[in-house]
Amino acid sequence: MTKLPKCEDKKLGLLIDLDTCVGCHGCVVSCKEWNSSGGEKQLSDLNSHQKDPVGTFLNRVHSYERENSCTNETETFYFPRSCLHCEDAPCVTVCPTGASYKREEDGIVLVNEDDCMGCGLCAWACPYGARELDLVSGVMKKCTLCVDRIYSEELPPEDRVPVCVKSCPTGARAFGDFNDPNSDVSKKVKERGGVDLMPEMQTKPVNKYLLPRIKSKNSASSFGSVVEEETDATGLLGWVDRALSKI
């Protein structure tokens, strides 16, 4: 049903720390792997070993640079982009077949592939490009927040998180309930000031991002001094230094 639930019991989502992400694309690969190895449902690829390969992914990592207004230096950061499981999800309400829905119990936005007719309107309605039409199966694909992992009774408890969170080598991704003020993600959002993407689109995203901290002038210059500062060498190198100086 494409009516949005009035209130969800939980708001499960991801907290992504752009200060910590190193842009390794590990989450992209593990997401593709997990969501392509569960039997019939695939994230398909076309021309994978030829010219112009195309494939379906639920998560993409972009690379950006920006001016640091404090030091006038250019800083780079990496930006993982996936479904934000919006509270006012426009992708759900535009769906004509009822394939798109938002779960009342935990707020996860899902596609029922048995109902999807592949019109692509939900992908148009999403400001964030979170939905991709699978070119082989002809149905819409999106992040499921690994609903088949987080409620799994077969996986060991420590694995019951989305696979992108589990696989992130730097811990830049956290998973939790944003409705619970005492959850780790809620505390971190409060402490570091978690932000919404395109708040002006009024989608009320559940996922939050922690922006890169502004590096101060001092931290930048002290790093420079370690490299450039010359010190008098001692020991064998000191002897070489002195000997060479005499020539």
Place this chain on the structure above:
Amino acid sequence: MHPAPSIILFTVLSGFGFGLISIVGLLQFLNQINEFDIIIFSGMGLFFSIIGLISSFFHLANKKNAIKSMSQWQTSWLSREAISSVLCLSIVVGNIGWVIVQNRYINDVGIMLFLLSLFTVFTTSMIYAQLKTVPSWNNMLTPAIFIFAALAGGSILLMDYASLVLLLIFGVLQVLFWYTADQSFIYKETSVGTALGFSKNEDIRSFDLAHTSRNYLLNEMVYKVARKHGVKMRYISFFSAFVLPMLLVLMFPGNFSVSVLVIASHLIGIYFSRWLFFAEAKHSVGFYYN
């Protein structure tokens, strides 16, 4: 946005078809049409609407679930459109059947067809106008150009001076739409900054690609066309959809064979207009690929 031929043909042909049905309906309500013309022109409207709907069917990637699109009328404009078009076309068939069998018509069915066919065109336009992600569509000019294109096209065969008024309104709305779409203020709040959670004026550039080749998002929503011909195409569209039909109707009012030529010219112009409608529209996901 990707200007898919199936979608463009759908909006052009079904718009014309429903426009014709609405004008026949109006004339039927006003007692200004004979039984024979109702059968011929409603039949024509039916034909074009169905061709348009079949064309839209070819846009679907998973056609077997198309019938389910009638289920979500409470929230979805696309679903409302599916229901409204089928309902409207069923009444058209019923009306034609009634006229053939009884050799007379019921006026009130006419006003029903007039309103329902325009509502169908309105639902089509709202599929696009509802999208906050595409600011050039996200205003009431979108339904306005769709509805007046339908009315103007539908009136050419059946009215003479009234169709001039409808064409004129359409022409003005079309120019207004292009003017608005060109304004930078349509992205008044969104930028690459807000897309990434920063402030609007943050200076951010992409320095590497998220993927090495194109993908569905780029093909569908960050479609880069030869926009250098955009202005020329607007002139072609405006001349063909508006100027030439105006001139021909003025010179040969009520001439049926000229009207057929006018319709052909008008529809070609509308096709160009709809191609530009999609090709020039920018989607907010493009900010991630700046």
